[in-house]
Amino acid sequence: MTGSVPPPLTYRSPEGDPPSNVTGTTRTGAITSDGDSMAENNRMMMTGVAATAGYLALLAVAGFVAGEAAVLGGIIAAPILLVAAAVAICKRDNHRDGPYVEPPGLDPDKLDKAADVAGVIKWGALLTGNPGSALMAMVAEIGFKGNARRERELDQAEGRPAAKTARQDLGAPS
Amino acid sequence: MDNTDPTEIELALKALDEGRLDDRRVLDLFIGSDETGRNIFMYVAIPPSKYLDYRVKVERTQAIDIKSCGEVIAWGYGILPPKQLQDEMAKLYGFQHDWENELAAHIEAKHFENERSRI
Numbered sequence: 001m002t003g004s005v006p007p008p009l010t011y012r013s014p015e016g017d018p019p020s021n022v023t024g025t026t027r028t029g030a031i032t033s034d035g036d037s038m039a040e041n042n043r044m045m046m047t048g049v050a051a052t053a054g055y056l057a058l059l060a061v062a063g064f065v066a067g068e069a070a071v072l073g074g075i076i077a078a079p080i081l082l083v084a085a086a087v088a089i090c091k092r093d094n095h096r097d098g099p100y101v102e103p104p105g106l107d108p109d110k111l112d113k114a115a116d117v118a119g120v121i122k123w124g125a126l127l128t129g130n131p132g133s134a135l136m137a138m139v140a141e142i143g144f145k146g147n148a149r150r151e152r153e154l155d156q157a158e159g160r161p162a163a164k165t166a167r168q169d170l171g172a173p174s
Numbered sequence: 175m176d177n178t179d180p181t182e183i184e185l186a187l188k189a190l191d192e193g194r195l196d197d198r199r200v201l202d203l204f205i206g207s208d209e210t211g212r213n214i215f216m217y218v219a220i221p222p223s224k225y226l227d228y229r230v231k232v233e234r235t236q237a238i239d240i241k242s243c244g245e246v247i248a249w250g251y252g253i254l255p256p257k258q259l260q261d262e263m264a265k266l267y268g269f270q271h272d273w274e275n276e277l278a279a280h281i282e283a284k285h286f287e288n289e290r291s292r293i
Binding site for chain 2: 018
C-alpha cells in the first residue's frame with residue numbers, strides 16, 4: 001500500500017474531553033504516514049523476520065548494545081566486542097566480602113533493564129523506518145526478558161535469594 | 175572513543191528528536207484508569223518526536239497528561255473499547271488491535287526455532 005494517503009485524524013469521541021492524569025498500559029496498532037501504511041510496515045517487519053532468522057542470536061545482542069551505545073553517546077565496535085559488552089552489562093555483581101556471594105551468571109534485574117532499553121530502541125527504529133534495526137532491538141528485548149525469567153527460575157529452584165534482595169541485604173544500592 | 179561516524183540508529187533517533195518525522199502519527203490504544211480509579215480507554219495519535227517519552231512514561235507507570243502527548247481521537251470509560259469502535263478504528267486508520275502481540279509472537283517463535291537448531 002505504498003503511496004496511499006492515510007485517512008485524516010478527524011474522528012472525535014462523543015464523550016467530549018478526556019480526563020487528564022491517567023495511568024495504564026499501551027499498545028501500538030498503526031502508524032500513519034505519507035508512504036507507509038500499517039499494513040506496509042507489518043509486511044516489511046514479517047519479511048525482515050524471515051530474512052534474518054538465522055542470525056537472530058547475534059543480532060539480539062548486537063542490536064541492544066548498538067542501541068545502548070546510541071543512547072550513551074556512541075561506542076560502536078566490532079560485533080564480538082558488542083557481544084562481550086552486552087554480557088558485561090548484565091553480569092551479576094559479586095560481593096565476595098559480604099555474607100552472601102552471588103552466583104555467576106546474568107543479573108535478572110539488569111536483564112529487565114536491558115529489555116526496557118531495547119524496547120525503547122525498538123520503537124525508535126520502527127518509527128524511523130528501520131525495520132531491520134527494530135527487529136534486532138525487539139529480538140534483544142525478548143531475549144533479555146526470557147533470560148531474566150530463566151535466571152529467576154534458577155535462583156528459585158536452587159533456593160537462592162533474588163539478586164536484588166541479596167544486594168539490599170548487603171547494603172548495596174538496588 | 176570515535177564519535178565522528180554516527181550509526182544508523184543514532185541518525186534515526188536524532189531525526190526523531192528533531193521532529194523531522196512528525197508528518198506521521200503513531201496510533202496507540204491506551205488502557206488504564208483515571209485519577210478516580212475508573213477504567214478508561216483512549217485511542218491516541220502521537221507525533222513520533224513525543225512517542226519515546228510517552229512510551230517510557232507508560233512503562234514506568236507514571237501518571238500521564240495524555241493530551242500533552244498527542245491527540246485523543248476516541249476514548250471512553252471501560253476496560254476495552256466496544257467492538258463497534260474497534261471496527262471503526264480499524265476501518266478509518268488501519269488500527270490492528272493485536273498487531274504488537276502478533277509481531278512479538280512471530281519473532282519469538284523464530285528466535286526459539288533458531289535457538290533449538292543451534293542445540
